[in-house]
Amino acid sequence: MSSDNTASELKLALDMLEKEKEISRDVLFDAIEGALLKACQNHFVKSDNFCVDIDRDTCEYHVYAQKEVVEEVFDPATEITLEDAKEIDPSLNIGDIAKCEIQSKEFGRIAAQNAKSYILQMIREKERDAIYNQYVGKVRSVVTGIVQRRVGDNFTINLGKTDAILNESEQVESEHLRPNDRIKVYVLEVKKTEKGSARILVSRTHKDLVKCLFENEVAEIQDGTVEIKAIVREPGSRSKIAVWSNNPDVDAVGACVGVNSSRVNSVVDELRGEKVDIVNWDDNPGRLIENALSPARIVAVFADPETKIGKVVVPDDQLSLAIGLKGQNARLAAKLTNYKIDIKSETQAKDAVGFRYEDYMFDDDEYDEEYDEEYEYDEEYSEEYSDENGEEYAETEEYSDDSEGNGEDTADDGE
Numbered sequence: 208m209s210s211d212n213t214a215s216e217l218k219l220a221l222d223m224l225e226k227e228k229e230i231s232r233d234v235l236f237d238a239i240e241g242a243l244l245k246a247c248q249n250h251f252v253k254s255d256n257f258c259v260d261i262d263r264d265t266c267e268y269h270v271y272a273q274k275e276v277v278e279e280v281f282d283p284a285t286e287i288t289l290e291d292a293k294e295i296d297p298s299l300n301i302g303d304i305a306k307c308e309i310q311s312k313e314f315g316r317i318a319a320q321n322a323k324s325y326i327l328q329m330i331r332e333k334e335r336d337a338i339y340n341q342y343v344g345k346v347r348s349v350v351t352g353i354v355q356r357r358v359g360d361n362f363t364i365n366l367g368k369t370d371a372i373l374n375e376s377e378q379v380e381s382e383h384l385r386p387n388d389r390i391k392v393y394v395l396e397v398k399k400t401e402k403g404s405a406r407i408l409v410s411r412t413h414k415d416l417v418k419c420l421f422e423n424e425v426a427e428i429q430d431g432t433v434e435i436k437a438i439v440r441e442p443g444s445r446s447k448i449a450v451w452s453n454n455p456d457v458d459a460v461g462a463c464v465g466v467n468s469s470r471v472n473s474v475v476d477e478l479r480g481e482k483v484d485i486v487n488w489d490d491n492p493g494r495l496i497e498n499a500l501s502p503a504r505i506v507a508v509f510a511d512p513e514t515k516i517g518k519v520v521v522p523d524d525q526l527s528l529a530i531g532l533k534g535q536n537a538r539l540a541a542k543l544t545n546y547k548i549d550i551k552s553e554t555q556a557k558d559a560v561g562f563r564y565e566d567y568m569f570d571d572d573e574y575d576e577e578y579d580e581e582y583e584y585d586e587e588y589s590e591e592y593s594d595e596n597g598e599e600y601a602e603t604e605e606y607s608d609d610s611e612g613n614g615e616d617t618a619d620d621g622e
Contacts, residue, residue, distance in 0.1 A: 218266040229341075230333045236261055238329035243270050245325045247309065256285050257309070271306040332403060338369050339405040343397040349419040352409070354388040364392060369405060377410035381443035382479055391477055393419065412442040417483065420474045421448070427462040434459075436488040439542040443481055447499065447539045451488040460485050484539075492517065496548060499540035503529035506553060509561060510546065517546040520556040 221235050240259045247257040247270065261268040274287040276299050292305040299305055342350075352364035352371060360375035362384055373384075373392065384390070392409035393416040400406050410416065418438050427433040432454050440446040452459035463485045464471045475483055486498040492510040496517045506520040521529045529550050530537045541548045556562035 214265055214267040217268075221266065224330065228330065228334045229337050230330065232263065234333050235330070236263055238326050238333070239268070241329065242323070242325040243268070245321060247272075249321050251284065258306075270309040272309055274305050274307055276301055276303045276305055335403045335405065339397065339399055339403075342366070342369070342394065342405055342407055345394050346397055347394065347415065349391050349393055349416060349423065350409075351389065351391050354384050354386055354390065356386060364390070364409060366407070369407065371407035371409045373409050373411065377408070377412050379411050379443040379479075379481075382411065391416070391420065412440075414438050414440040414446070417446050417448065417474065417478070420477055421463060421470075424465075424470045424473050425463055427452075427457060427459075432457050433462050434488075437543050439539050441535065441539065443479075445482045445484065445535060445539060446478075447484045447486065447543050449486050449488040449495070449499070449543055460487055486543075492544065492546065496540065496544050496546060499543045500529050500536065500548075500550075503536070505529075506556075507562075507564070509567065515546050517544065517548045518561050519548060519550045520553060520562055521550060523552040523554055526550065526552040 217239075221232060224230060224235055225232055240261060243259045244257055251257075251272075256273045258271050258273060259268060260271070272284070274285055274292075276289055276292040277286045278289065278301060280286045280288055287305050287307065289299070289301055292299040292303070295305050295307065350366055350371075352366045355363040355365045355370060362373040362378070364371045364373050371392065371394075377395070378384070390411070392411060393413045394407065395410050395413065396408040398406045415438070417440055418435055421435065422428050425433065428435065432452065434451045434453065435448055436451050437449040438446065439448075448463075450459040450463055452462070462470075465473075471483055471485065475481060484501060486501050489495040489498060492512055493508040496508050496510055496519065497505045500519065500521075503521055503525045505525075506522060508520075509518040511517075519529070528536070531539075537548055537550055551559055551562050560566055
């Protein structure tokens with residue numbers, strides 16, 4: 208039987224463990240029960256007939272040896288005479304089971320020490336299980352951590368109760384992480400090691416890191432009003448995301464940008480200066496390609512859904528901007544739309560097959576009705592104008608910036 212002081216100390220210790228280790232009281236009580244049975248086994252050789260009763264409110268506990276009431280005792284460990292049984296409970300008779308209380312002080316120092324080791328081992332195991340269960344539920348989400356140290360080419364990131372591994376392949380080349388840097392990381396994988404602890408792999412390069420950062424920043428994404436339809440990324444340099452609004456009164460791009468660009472700037476700051484282009488998603492592949500090539504202005508887009516090829520005409524002074532530095536803008540646009548994109552200036556397009564409206568006209572000078580329905584621009588998005596040769600093009604309204612680029616005029620969605 209436990210004393211009042213022992214019970215109160217045990218209750219205090221359990222409260223502290225439950226709070227600090229986040230281990231349920233039931234698990235802790237099971238550990239104590241197992242430890243007491245272990246002590247019985249060590250002290251009395253066998254523990255098959257022992258049981259433990261613990262009051263889970265007061266933490267008072269009792270250890271009993273269950274013995275059969277017999278006329279003559281042959282095994283004192285499992286049998287008790289009727290006379291001795293009557294002293295415990297007068298109602299007992301031959302064949303009944305008597306519960307003989309064992310004082311824990313009888314266990315001895317070694318048995319008590321073994322019981323303590325058993326409890327600590329159980330607590331460590333349950334703590335590891337709790338950490339694993341906590342982080343396995345965070346796979347494919349973002350968590351905040353602190354850079355601890357560099358181990359070879361990898362970094363260990365402290366997540367609070369455990370460490371994660373940021374492998375070299377998941378690091379952004381342009382980032383220079385230092386100890387005590389606070390960063391957000393994307394949880395790739397959580398596995399149990401042979402010892403039962405959690406092995407957590409995280410990333411700073413995964414495209415869904417950007418997606419999760421926007422989900423955390425933009426309330427309209429959290430409530431489902433705005434959706435991120437597609438996202439592509441070249442880590443440390445540039446990302447493009449296509450967004451869609453399920454509410455016609457909500458501007459998807461504006462919601463992601465935020466007032467005074469506050470929302471997108473928060474994401475850019477976390478990505479340490481990585482540029483982020485936010486464009487409108489469109490089920491019309493021609494308009495989607497046009498949006499994806501932002502900030503370049505587009506004259507015309509001819510998209511073939513069967514071959515997944517998009518042919519784009521831009522003003523002469525917009526060709527470099529449309530292609531981007533080292534072809535980056537066109538490359539990201541191709542990945543975002545899943546189209547191979549071929550870009551030509553207006554001057555180049557005049558003599559290029561497939562880049563002129565007349566290339567898609569029949570002998571009766573009428574456009575294919577199916578093509579008209581799928582790829583013609585609405586009047587509200589475009590205005591027609593004629594060049595010196597009388598050829599008509601659709602010029603779309605788009606914003607532009609002062610950035611310049613250069614590279615090939617064809618971008619494939621597969622790198």
